[in-house]
Amino acid sequence: MKKFFAAVLIGLFVAAPAFAVNRDNVGCGLGSMLLEEKDGLLWEIMATSTNGTSGNQTFGITSGTLGCEKPANFAKREQLDRFVADNMDSLAVDIAMGEGETLGALAELAEVDESRRVDFFVALQMNFDTIYPNGKVAGTQVVDQITDILAQI
Structure with missing residues (x-):
């Protein structure tokens, strides 16, 4: 049994370079970056294991580092946070009225799909006190409330 196991390991080391590397197989992360110059199945397995077991791939995806792309919804959230922070007062007025350029x-x-916008505007207007509970509410809290309301309609 030991001889069989040793033969399999030797076979992997010898045969691994014969496989074409497909970086799509291993994904992004620290393992991919550390072993990017290595070719073969064994290296792909090691890169995949490193990416998945140390949690660095999750970090890379959420931060847009380690060769990973940041998902659009995170970028969208950042855009919403920035927009709301820059337009807090006019957005509050538009939500209170249920219409307006800033709300659009x-x-x-x-x-928000055009067919759902009226419902979205009405829902925001009905929840104005939840979205803007006081004059010191932070823009990120406003966005949290708006995204919660959007998920419900």
Whole structure:
């Protein structure tokens, strides 16, 4: 049995370079970056294991580092946070009225389908006190409330 196991290991080391490397197989992460110059199945397995077991791939995806791309919804959230922070007062007025240019721009940034916008505007207007509980509410809290409401309609 030991001889068989040793033969399999030797076979992997000898045969591994014969396989074409497909970086799509291993994904992004620290393992991919550390072993990017290595070719073969064994190296792909090691890169995949490193990416998956140390949690660095998750970090790379959420931060857009380690060769990973940051998902669009995180980028979208950053855009919403910035837009709301820059337009807190005019957005509050538009939400209170249930219409307006700033509210339309918010719907556009949040990618609310045109067929759902009236419902979105009404829902925001009905929940104004939840979205803006006081004059010191932070923009990120406003976005949290808006995204919660959007998920419910």
